[in-house]
Amino acid sequence: MTTFFWTGKNGWTRRDLLKTAAAGAAVLAAPGILIREAKAAPKKGDTLVVGIWGGAQEKITRQYCAQPLIDKYGVNVEFVLGGTPDRRARAYSERGRPSFDVIYLNIFESRQAVKDKVTQPAKPSVAGFENLYDLAKIGGYGVAFNAITPVYDKTKVSAPIESWADLWRDELKGKLAWPTYPGAQGTAALIMAAKLNGGDEHNIEPGFAALEKLKPFAAFQGSQSQLYGMFDADAVAASVEFGSFTQKYADTQNADIVVTKPKEGMPVAMNVACITEGSANQALAEEWVSLHLSPACQTAYAQEIYYGPTVKNVELPPELASKCVYGEKDVAGLIDFDWDHVIKSEAAWTREFNRRIAG
Amino acid sequence: MRATRPGLGLLLLLPIGLWLAAGFFLPMGTVAALSVQADTSVFAELGFDLSLEHFGAILTDPFYLKILFDTLVMGVVVTLASALIGVPIALWLAGLPGRWRALGMAVVVIPLLTNVVVRSLGLMQALAPDGALATILALISGQDRVNLLFSPFAVGVALVQVFMPFLVLSLYDTLVGLDKRLDEAADSLGARPVTRFFTVTWPQLLPGLRAGMSIVFLMATTAYVSASLLGGKKVFVAGMVVFEEAMQILNYPFASAMAMVLLGVTSLGVVLIDRLFAGAMPWRTGRTKPLERQLSGPLPEIVVTVMEWIAPSLRRALLVLGWIVLLYPLVLVVVNSVNNVPQATAGAWKGFTLRWYEQILNQGSFYLDAALISGQLALASTVAALALALPAAFAIVRHPPVPKGTLMALFMLPLALPGIAFAIGMLKLLQIFFLIPPFLGLVIVHAVLILPFVLSMLRTSVEALDPRLEEAAGGLGATPMRVFRHVVLPLMLPGLAAGGIVAFLISFGEVTVTAFLSSARMQTLPVRIYADAQFDVLPTINVVSTLMIVATIALLLLLNKVMPLDRVWQKK
Numbered sequence: 001m002t003t004f005f006w007t008g009k010n011g012w013t014r015r016d017l018l019k020t021a022a023a024g025a026a027v028l029a030a031p032g033i034l035i036r037e038a039k040a041a042p043k044k045g046d047t048l049v050v051g052i053w054g055g056a057q058e059k060i061t062r063q064y065c066a067q068p069l070i071d072k073y074g075v076n077v078e079f080v081l082g083g084t085p086d087r088r089a090r091a092y093s094e095r096g097r098p099s100f101d102v103i104y105l106n107i108f109e110s111r112q113a114v115k116d117k118v119t120q121p122a123k124p125s126v127a128g129f130e131n132l133y134d135l136a137k138i139g140g141y142g143v144a145f146n147a148i149t150p151v152y153d154k155t156k157v158s159a160p161i162e163s164w165a166d167l168w169r170d171e172l173k174g175k176l177a178w179p180t181y182p183g184a185q186g187t188a189a190l191i192m193a194a195k196l197n198g199g200d201e202h203n204i205e206p207g208f209a210a211l212e213k214l215k216p217f218a219a220f221q222g223s224q225s226q227l228y229g230m231f232d233a234d235a236v237a238a239s240v241e242f243g244s245f246t247q248k249y250a251d252t253q254n255a256d257i258v259v260t261k262p263k264e265g266m267p268v269a270m271n272v273a274c275i276t277e278g279s280a281n282q283a284l285a286e287e288w289v290s291l292h293l294s295p296a297c298q299t300a301y302a303q304e305i306y307y308g309p310t311v312k313n314v315e316l317p318p319e320l321a322s323k324c325v326y327g328e329k330d331v332a333g334l335i336d337f338d339w340d341h342v343i344k345s346e347a348a349w350t351r352e353f354n355r356r357i358a359g
Numbered sequence: 360m361r362a363t364r365p366g367l368g369l370l371l372l373l374p375i376g377l378w379l380a381a382g383f384f385l386p387m388g389t390v391a392a393l394s395v396q397a398d399t400s401v402f403a404e405l406g407f408d409l410s411l412e413h414f415g416a417i418l419t420d421p422f423y424l425k426i427l428f429d430t431l432v433m434g435v436v437v438t439l440a441s442a443l444i445g446v447p448i449a450l451w452l453a454g455l456p457g458r459w460r461a462l463g464m465a466v467v468v469i470p471l472l473t474n475v476v477v478r479s480l481g482l483m484q485a486l487a488p489d490g491a492l493a494t495i496l497a498l499i500s501g502q503d504r505v506n507l508l509f510s511p512f513a514v515g516v517a518l519v520q521v522f523m524p525f526l527v528l529s530l531y532d533t534l535v536g537l538d539k540r541l542d543e544a545a546d547s548l549g550a551r552p553v554t555r556f557f558t559v560t561w562p563q564l565l566p567g568l569r570a571g572m573s574i575v576f577l578m579a580t581t582a583y584v585s586a587s588l589l590g591g592k593k594v595f596v597a598g599m600v601v602f603e604e605a606m607q608i609l610n611y612p613f614a615s616a617m618a619m620v621l622l623g624v625t626s627l628g629v630v631l632i633d634r635l636f637a638g639a640m641p642w643r644t645g646r647t648k649p650l651e652r653q654l655s656g657p658l659p660e661i662v663v664t665v666m667e668w669i670a671p672s673l674r675r676a677l678l679v680l681g682w683i684v685l686l687y688p689l690v691l692v693v694v695n696s697v698n699n700v701p702q703a704t705a706g707a708w709k710g711f712t713l714r715w716y717e718q719i720l721n722q723g724s725f726y727l728d729a730a731l732i733s734g735q736l737a738l739a740s741t742v743a744a745l746a747l748a749l750p751a752a753f754a755i756v757r758h759p760p761v762p763k764g765t766l767m768a769l770f771m772l773p774l775a776l777p778g779i780a781f782a783i784g785m786l787k788l789l790q791i792f793f794l795i796p797p798f799l800g801l802v803i804v805h806a807v808l809i810l811p812f813v814l815s816m817l818r819t820s821v822e823a824l825d826p827r828l829e830e831a832a833g834g835l836g837a838t839p840m841r842v843f844r845h846v847v848l849p850l851m852l853p854g855l856a857a858g859g860i861v862a863f864l865i866s867f868g869e870v871t872v873t874a875f876l877s878s879a880r881m882q883t884l885p886v887r888i889y890a891d892a893q894f895d896v897l898p899t900i901n902v903v904s905t906l907m908i909v910a911t912i913a914l915l916l917l918l919n920k921v922m923p924l925d926r927v928w929q930k931k
Binding site: 049053054055056057058079080081082083085086088089090092093094095099116180182183217218219220221222223224225226228229230232233234235245249252253305346347350354355357358359 | 401402422480483484487488489490506508509587588591592593595602603605606607608609610700701702782786787789790874875877878882886887889890891892893894895897
């Protein structure tokens with residue numbers, strides 16, 4: 001061990017010197033840490049990473065959220081595309097050191113992510129927060145309302161479907177594509193089946209019993225595109241799906257399909273923009289969210305895929321409004337569930353579903 | 360028999376061993392560790408609070424046992440069907456004149472390039488209740504409507520379509536290496552075509568068939584994306600359980616336990632296949648029956664006559680069936696890329712349009728970027744895999760330090776683990792090793808995923824090498840390096856080329872694991888297409904697929920001009 005100055009038993013070694021230097025630097029830097037801004041301002045060359053679904057979602061956010069930021073600050077915006085399973089798994093494994101700044105999740109995934117401290121709860125200081133409906137303030141910043149409702153092929157039924165209970169008609173037996181569980185649509189369908197028979201999310205057994213009565217199913221559908229393939233192939237007569245996409249599909253491709261507005265009401269689904277805990281671009285991420293909540297972006301979503309705006313300061317023309325979830329009345333009429341309980345029960349319900357309903 | 364040098368074998372296996380240790384056994388070890396964790400919460404650290412309850416829950420529950428059984432049966436059926444259709448196709452491909460080989464190759468490998476969603480859409484239309492097949496079956500059976508979709512049959516067809524090309528490529532490699540003079544000799548000795556096939560051709564293509572069937576079996580039993588798209592929960596396969604438990608319920612330990620059980624079962628399957636083939640190829644193990652028992656006499660005359668009568672039509676029928684299975688969904692893709700419908704799911708023709716091509720051209724930069732990344736990744740992974748597999752193939756065939764079967768089973772393990780379980784392991788490791796550059800990480804993983812294919816193809820090539828040629832060269836004064844460069848490498852070129860093509864295509868089309876490891880700036884093309892397709896299926900997806908098909912054909916034709924594939928494959 002080499003010793004430094006004034007050698008001897010009490011002399012300083014090189015190691016000692018290093019330790020002192022480090023301590024000294026820390027002491028000098030300490031005030032700097034205190035006065036450092038909690039939120040660094042966006043500057044040129046920063047990169048914002050957004051995890052979102054592909055297709056129209058990517059297209060619209062590129063135009064209304066990414067481009068303004070690029071023009072204003074000269075930053076880069078990178079998209080990581082995919083469904084929520086892969087993106088959520090990634091975000092969870094990166095908790096505390098996220099590679100995403102903004103991640104889009106659905107209504108219950110977002111709430112669970114906040115609880116698990118993977119994403120931040122919504123902050124009132126973000127511009128646009130004040131315009132959000134209350135429902136859209138939980139779990140992050142709700143950016144789109146989607147109602148889940150029965151949809152059917154009108155050439156395959158004898159009379160229009162106007163209620164959830166109509167799905168149990170004899171003429172539909174063996175022709176239903178049931179939404180798979182777990183999943184937003186599947187959860188909604190299961191709980192509505194329970195409610196029709198005296199139960200609810202806290203008493204789910206009537207729901208399973210009712211679904212058993214519908215067996216055998218023609219198919220189980222795991223996504224809207226899969227369902228539309230089934231409709232196009234004339235393989236099924238009805239299903240439960242997001243009203244928005246299905247309306248767009250009916251308008252553009254398959255005029256036989258009808259989106260119902262059932263008398264029992266429609267469960268709510270929501271796309272939520274979440275800022276990850278520990279994001280390095282907090283200010284940029286918050287501005288992204290504000291842009292997504294802006295009337296321009298919300299209107300674009302409504303026009304493109306009939307997504308219902310989550311903010312109150314958007315004006316939609318009446319024709320468009322009738323196809324979306326729009327306005328206080330529509331939003332208030334959406335059926336919301338006790339999502340905490342639903343999330344906790346997911347494993348048990350999946351077990352039941354796989355054994356009693358699937359196959 | 361030449362003396363084996365286990366020491367040299369171990370040395371040759373070192374590179375691949377290290378790579379697999381880092382890129383596979385580490386994630387697999389993580390999965391194994393997860394499978395015995397008592398704490399199932401998603402943020403639980405890997406600890407020593409162990410429990411076998413997950414395994415217990417799986418192995419004592421008839422529900423899961425039935426799923427495992429069904430998955431295995433599906434795997435076996437798909438493997439046999441692939442072999443049945445794949446052998447005639449491979450024979451046809453090997454028999455093509457040199458100029459047409461590139462195109463024939465394209466026919467076989469192009470399905471590998473089409474995205475799984477696109478293929479599934481094509482199949483959905485092909486098997487729709489008012490489609491050709493269902494209508495015919497309805498007429499025959501007298502029923503009103505025959506619903507082929509969302510049944511084990513639909514899933515089986517999807518799996519055969521996607522995995523059969525691997526079997527064909529494995530076989531093809533062997534077939535072109537066949538010595539035609541053996542067939543001629545048998546002919547001149549008076550053997551009829553059927554007898555010649557079973558006594559000369561068939562035994563020689565068994566090694567390629569073994570490799571192909573092992574690969575198809577492993578992939579068919581661990582697949583879940585095709586099963587989900589074409590069967591949903593009506594056809595529950597084991598891979599779906601792993602996905603659901605891991606990604607939706609966030610119960611990693613249970614998913615890992617299921618993956619480990621699947622791994623054990625499929626590995627046993629591969630060992631079984633190996634044993635069966637070893638029994639069918641007694642000359643390899645040196646355990647041939649005594650001469651008197653071998654000469655059991657020719658097949659009965661009547662059997663040979665009947666077989667000869669049906670053979671040509673049967674062979675042609677199977678060949679046509681193979682073409683339909685491979686190409687029909689692709690034809691639908693190409694046709695639909697100019698179809699004027701808003702969604703790619705449409706079955707009807709609504710008019711010719713080029714607007715989807717225009718749209719891609721306008722927003723093409725994103726797809727082009729993703730394609731470039733995919734290409735770079737595939738190239739890097741292919742080179743790495745070939746470099747690792749070549750010495751390993753020699754080690755396995757010539758200097759195995761442990762029994763060959765064990766080694767092969769070990770190196771096939773990456774195929775036996777469902778992609779999703781692999782992703783779980785990587786994600787858990789990501790919590791620790793987050794400083795690895797993304798591209799390097801992807802190359803490591805991709806090379807691991809393609810190594811089993813490359814290794815089995817190269818093993819077949821090395822087994823077909825005649826060591827006497829190398830000895831002769833050595834005897835004439837060539838150093839081992841020169842022998843390798845001038846004798847071994849040219850002979851290995853067909854295997855390397857075939858392995859390289861397969862490796863590149865698999866890496867290019869990989870979605871399952873890559874989706875979880877994608878990060879900003881590192882999005883590959885298939886992941887992008889898959890993400891788009893889950894949301895809405897615009898016809899642009901057909902355009903991208905069509906463009907990839909055209910690009911592949913162009914590439915293969917170019918390759919043929921530069922390095923004539925027929926000369927590459929000729930032995931003399």
